[in-house]
Amino acid sequence: MTTARPSGFAGTPVTGQEWTQRYGDAVMNTFGTPPRVLARGEGSSVWDVDGNRYLDLLGGIAVNALGHGHPAVVEAVTRQLTTLGHVSNLFISQPQVLLAERLLGLLGHDGRVFFANSGAEANEAAFKATRRTGRGRVVATEGSFHGRTMGALALTSKAAYREPFEPLPGGVSFVPYGDEVALAAAVDETVAAVIIEPIQGEAGVVDPPADYLRAARRITREHGTLLWLDEIQTGMGRTGDWFGHTASGVVPDLVTLAKGLGGGVPIGAMIGLGEAATLLGPGQHGTTFGGNPVSAAAALAVIDTIEGDGLLDHVRETGERLAAGLRSHPLVDHVSGRGLLRGVVLHRDVAAEVTSAAFDAGLLVNAPAPNRLRLAPPLVLTSDEADDAVATLRRLFDEVSG
Structure with missing residues (x-):
């Protein structure tokens, strides 16, 4: 007895679009369609199958405490x-x-x-x-x-x-x-x-x-x-x-x-x-x-x-660095949370728009509420990476505010 291959099977997909199509055909639809196909990670960064790099400010939803591939x-x-x-x-x-x-x-x-x-x-x-x-x-x-x-x-x-x-x-x-x-x-x-x-x-x-x-x-x-x-x-x-x-x-x-x-x-x-x-x-x-x-x-x-590695002190310092850089933007009402679990509460219900733009700009964040972003990056996020994230998010805030 032979088993028929699923329709559309044609070897290993190459592009993100091809993988997404295969995902939709084979994986139960409990998550909708995820926006990116990730292939590898290192530290606080991940890359998709098309070669695009992202700074991971989600950490697998607060999971990847030491980032990706920690020795x-x-x-x-x-x-x-x-x-x-x-x-x-x-x-x-x-x-x-x-x-x-x-x-x-x-x-x-x-x-x-x-x-x-x-x-x-x-x-x-x-x-x-x-x-x-x-x-x-x-x-x-x-x-x-x-x-x-x-x-x-x-x-x-x-x-x-x-x-x-x-x-x-x-x-x-x-x-x-x-x-x-x-x-x-x-x-x-x-x-x-x-x-x-x-x-x-x-x-x-x-x-x-x-x-x-x-x-x-x-x-x-x-x-x-x-x-x-x-x-x-x-x-x-x-x-x-x-x-x-x-x-x-x-x-x-x-x-x-x-x-x-x-x-x-x-x-x-x-x-x-x-x-x-x-x-x-x-x-x-x-x-x-x-x-x-x-x-x-x-x-x-x-x-x-x-x-x-003294990461508890580092988490407090880096978390406050992120919060301080974001809370002064006019679109931001306040920044909640502590350490590297942060909510960015916006004056307008544009969190989904910011999230989508952040993906295109090389940042992974998510929008748990219409006016809230959630940041839960790896605990090893560096000061420079935090500053880069702040600069990118502030630019995106300017764009959606305009």
Whole structure:
């Protein structure tokens, strides 16, 4: 029996247009049609199949913490893959244990780590953990994004994401982000957990009031409720601290991580601190690939490099350099976020227009809202690259303003 080739098959495509056509014929249409076909990357730059270079101000949506092709990640993955690639969680691997210990050390508290493959999976694990409290309700926030699997989607507020897949797992209610009074009114002894992003990423890099996390910790403690911080986008040095909540001084019960943790290699983590570390027991959750040696080795390399190269200070300095260069433009209302997670809030709904023009000008950015740009470049973005990005964006702002 022979298998017919798909229509239009004619060897390996050469141009971006040809690849895009093949993509549309073969890949499920869940993302629309992406605007570029990328072929390789180095540092903070990527090149498409037509040879055009772009400064990557998205970092794979806050994933490529060390940029593209960083020697530390390449060496760690290569060494581990040639030593021990996959064993499943029927066995212990050394990188898995070492990574769990490092993450607990960065948080500075006793706990336990469950490894997954993505942020959505980490949030699924945490959602299941909340059910083990014996309480059935979770309070989330408006504007939140926690993933697209069914449990994570139940915690995500955007109606367009949720409604086509209802009924979703129940017991989730939403309160305005950053509103301490609304949160206090929503939490009682029936609430298992409150889930909060220290900065809302997919909503457009939205900052809460300075004391919001401390208020959430106080409110949850009063009712014996878990405080669950979704650090999938804000964690692993993205804000200039190891975690987005670090500056608040709060100690959460649950922390979920992914994105930058593996520096481009898929990995997620759900961390239970204190008593929350024991919520899930044998047989109550699992994964085949979670915490595999290769992903764990990559994550250890990311942590070692952030520490060894002093990247937390660099992220704070470079992030402020970007923000300072952009916030003075007349089109810019303000620049939100911290470190190298930044939202550029515009006075007009032209973010999509700026994004499209930025691609043509050699910059990768995105528009999570009509009046917001999101910048999440690699943590290794240089000062010169930041200045080039500012100059290009200011020029584009001038063009759309004219």
